[in-house]
Amino acid sequence: MSPPVGLAAFLVVVIATAVVGFYGLRISRTTGDFYVASRTVPPWWNASAIGGEYLSAASFLGVAGLILLSGTDALWFPVGYTAGYLMLLLFVAAPLRRSGAYTIPDFTEARLESKAVRRVTSLVVVAVGWLYIVPQLHGAGLTIRISTGLPSWVGALAVVVVVYLTVAAGGMRSITFVQAFQYWLKLTALAVPVVFLLLHQSGGTAIPVPEAVNPTGLPAAGGYQTVSLLVALLFGTLGLPHVLVRFYTNPDGRSARRTTLIVLGLLSVFYLFPTAAGLLGRMYAPELARGGRSDALVLLLPGELVGGTVGELLSALVVAGAFAAFLSTTSGLMVSLAGVISQDLLGGNVRGFRIAALLAAVVPLVFALVTDSLGLAGSVGLVFAFTASTICPVLLLGIWWRGLSDAGAIAGMLTGAVLCGGAMVAATLLGSGTAPAWLAQPAAWTVPAAFAVMVLVSLATRQRIPGTVTRVMTRLHVPERPLADGR
Amino acid sequence: MTRVRVTAPQSAGRRPGGYLSGRDGFAGGRDAAVDSEVGRLYVRSLIRSQLRLAIVVAAGFLLVLAACGLMVALVPDLARLRLLGIPVNWLILGAGLYPVIGLAAWLYNRSAARNEARYRELVDER
Numbered sequence: 368m369s370p371p372v373g374l375a376a377f378l379v380v381v382i383a384t385a386v387v388g389f390y391g392l393r394i395s396r397t398t399g400d401f402y403v404a405s406r407t408v409p410p411w412w413n414a415s416a417i418g419g420e421y422l423s424a425a426s427f428l429g430v431a432g433l434i435l436l437s438g439t440d441a442l443w444f445p446v447g448y449t450a451g452y453l454m455l456l457l458f459v460a461a462p463l464r465r466s467g468a469y470t471i472p473d474f475t476e477a478r479l480e481s482k483a484v485r486r487v488t489s490l491v492v493v494a495v496g497w498l499y500i501v502p503q504l505h506g507a508g509l510t511i512r513i514s515t516g517l518p519s520w521v522g523a524l525a526v527v528v529v530v531y532l533t534v535a536a537g538g539m540r541s542i543t544f545v546q547a548f549q550y551w552l553k554l555t556a557l558a559v560p561v562v563f564l565l566l567h568q569s570g571g572t573a574i575p576v577p578e579a580v581n582p583t584g585l586p587a588a589g590g591y592q593t594v595s596l597l598v599a600l601l602f603g604t605l606g607l608p609h610v611l612v613r614f615y616t617n618p619d620g621r622s623a624r625r626t627t628l629i630v631l632g633l634l635s636v637f638y639l640f641p642t643a644a645g646l647l648g649r650m651y652a653p654e655l656a657r658g659g660r661s662d663a664l665v666l667l668l669p670g671e672l673v674g675g676t677v678g679e680l681l682s683a684l685v686v687a688g689a690f691a692a693f694l695s696t697t698s699g700l701m702v703s704l705a706g707v708i709s710q711d712l713l714g715g716n717v718r719g720f721r722i723a724a725l726l727a728a729v730v731p732l733v734f735a736l737v738t739d740s741l742g743l744a745g746s747v748g749l750v751f752a753f754t755a756s757t758i759c760p761v762l763l764l765g766i767w768w769r770g771l772s773d774a775g776a777i778a779g780m781l782t783g784a785v786l787c788g789g790a791m792v793a794a795t796l797l798g799s800g801t802a803p804a805w806l807a808q809p810a811a812w813t814v815p816a817a818f819a820v821m822v823l824v825s826l827a828t829r830q831r832i833p834g835t836v837t838r839v840m841t842r843l844h845v846p847e848r849p850l851a852d853g854r
Numbered sequence: 855m856t857r858v859r860v861t862a863p864q865s866a867g868r869r870p871g872g873y874l875s876g877r878d879g880f881a882g883g884r885d886a887a888v889d890s891e892v893g894r895l896y897v898r899s900l901i902r903s904q905l906r907l908a909i910v911v912a913a914g915f916l917l918v919l920a921a922c923g924l925m926v927a928l929v930p931d932l933a934r935l936r937l938l939g940i941p942v943n944w945l946i947l948g949a950g951l952y953p954v955i956g957l958a959a960w961l962y963n964r965s966a967a968r969n970e971a972r973y974r975e976l977v978d979e980r
Contacts, residue, residue, distance in 0.1 A: 439926060442947035453915060453955050457908040457962055628959050635952035642948040767905050844901045846970040
């Protein structure tokens with residue numbers, strides 16, 4: 368791919384994001400503006416916005432890359448990323464909207480009447496956010512290197528600077544519109560090249576069997592790994608901090624459910640394209656799996672298979688979509704993180720928010736610069752394992768079980784964080800080739816452990832169950848009275 | 855007009871009692887439910903039926919998921935079978951599961967809304 372084309376695609380997305388961000392600043396001035404506007408946002412816009420924020424580097428680049436590497440085993444990733452929203456719909460969406468809480472720490476504090484629970488939840492949320500931003504920056508580094516030939520750090524730094532400026536200015540959060548637009552941009556940027564390549568290739572030679580082409584010779588994943596991965600993805604989604612905050616823009620619990628249904632449709636459509644790209648890569652460009660370039664598959668595929676001006680244009684479109692993915696997910700995470708850091712550590716004024724946003728940005732940037740990407744889909748999968756072991760139990764038990772106590776919540780979250788975090792560190796130290804499966808993919812045992820500790824400690828500390836529990840459970844589950852109902 | 859940071863609109867989290875105590879008028883109608891023994895009973899049964907529904911749908915979906923996984927793992931011939939030139943195991947995992955997810959979500963939404971409507975009727979009859 369020629370550097371000017373890649374650079375142009377990158378700059379167009381950056382400038383467009385900045386312009387829309389600052390335009391949003393002018394039209395949305397106060398909390399009230401945001402709130403009023405948010406109640407008139409139709410479910411379709413809201414769902415597109417959730418999709419836009421959710422589809423990250425892992426979805427846009429990582430899924431196709433992993434399919435290229437490991438074939439059908441990798442198909443569980445997009446299925447899990449989507450089915451995670453089904454679990455969110457079943458167990459969390461409507462009650463969480465009805466709680467009125469804006470962030471996960473808000474929810475746990477109010478549910479358990481405990482500042483200590485709030486602080487532990489905040490720490491976990493900050494850890495999740497940092498862990499999740501790192502792969503986005505790795506993806507940005509990879510994309511800038513492949514598309515322009517510039518060193519990786521330029522891409523990571525560019526994303527952090529652009530996102531920090533828009534977040535600190537206050538532009539990004541207030542506009543559902545931007546995130547909604549990002550979904551459709553990402554879908555187009557992947558769908559157009561993939562459909563073009565499918566048509567282009569199907570006219571040609573006989574199709575080789577994808578299974579027969581195993582470009583890496585990686586052994587197939589065992590049953591344990593697949594199950595553990597699915598546990599992480601299914602139960603990790605409902606604890607992602609930037610996902611939760613979007614549900615607040617639904618007017619009531621019922622529309623939260625309707626929005627989630629649409630999100631499921633949007634994600635299902637989107638994931639067909641990285642899957643098809645992975646299949647195409649496995650059939651026609653298996654050599655891309657070597658040399659650590661697999662995550663760049665969707666960027667390189669148009670050039671490999673078509674070439675010429677058309678290939679360049681298609682590549683430019685993919686680069687634009689990729690940067691849209693890094694920018695939207697990173698900004699969503701950074702806003703959630705900065706909100707938590709500023710409220711709980713810095714006193715919650717606007718200046719504190721800007722310092723907090725800087726903290727939210729710089730830590731993962733440093734981390735991304737000193738580490739190497741080990742596969743985007745895999746590292747994001749680990750973040751899901753961490754949220755599934757920490758935030759998921761406290762949300763599920765908090766919403767559905769009266770017996771949860773503050774001591775139980777804290778003990779469970781800490782258990783999950785220590786076990787899952789410890790497994791992640793141990794697996795990294797051992798190296799990706801040598802770590803045993805139970806360390807490399809820990810969710811299957813860390814999630815039940817966190818649940819068990821949370822339940823047992825709560826049972827042992829029954830006297831600490833807050834007196835407000837009946838009122839709170841009512842608020843969570845009883846449907847809002849429709850406005851037309853005149854009572 | 856000056857700009858302020860967007861936060862939770864009621865900013866009730868700072869008040870004693872927090873968001874969930876629902877004394878902000880927004881939940882006024884819903885609070886009435888806990889003022890009597892019968893009301894509390896209705897709420898408990900609503901929560902239980904919603905939880906049962908969620909677990910049934912989740913279990914059904916997980917069964918389908920497990921069945922597909924086992925089928926692909928245990929029947930290697932699926933990789934040789936083609937539909938429109940694509941191996942069937944790829945079709946099942948790469949495209950076939952999404953409609954199942956959508957269907958499960960749609961069924962859940964319908965039944966959850968029905969549970970809530972039934973609760974409303976009970977409370978209003980009282």
